[in-house]
Amino acid sequence: MNDEQKEKQRVAARERKRKERARKKAHKAACGAHTISFExxxxxxxxxxxxxxxxxxxxxxxxxxxxxxxxxxxxxxxxxxxxxxxxxxxxxxxxxxxxxxxxxxxxxxxxxxx
Known part of the structure; x- marks a missing residue:
């Protein structure tokens, strides 16, 4: 596998991860998710x-x-x-x-x- 192919894989992986994060964010927003933090x-x-x-x-x-x-x-x-x-x-x-x-x-x- 040459450098160009490796870079294409990295770009594709970054795009998949970006889309996954966007889906999770949209799901949480649709469900009204709220994070609570306390001691x-x-x-x-x-x-x-x-x-x-x-x-x-x-x-x-x-x-x-x-x-x-x-x-x-x-x-x-x-x-x-x-x-x-x-x-x-x-x-x-x-x-x-x-x-x-x-x-x-x-x-x-x-x-x-x-």
Missing amino acids: LFRGTRKCLDELMEAGGFEQQSELFTLLLHGVHREMKRDKSWFLDLVSIEKLNSESSVKRDRSRFQDSEECDKSQ
Whole structure:
């Protein structure tokens, strides 16, 4: 194979890859894909690992998707169940780590640090 043929193959490969990326981008746009990124601390990471192991999940995104849809379905059936599930007070009473609701709200201290 000469240099001209090799260059034609490289150009064709680049074009195939460009088209593949464009298809993936169009698919994500059509489906309304949205990327979420956030930090997990040790205790939350441990919970995530245990949930993934219990459900046999390999991908975190699959677990999050199924959890969100399941919780949403249950919330539609019984909103009090949902409110109990996300209760900071209940979490505090059952956990050795105390959480403060104000951590989840905007604060002047956070604004000053930026």
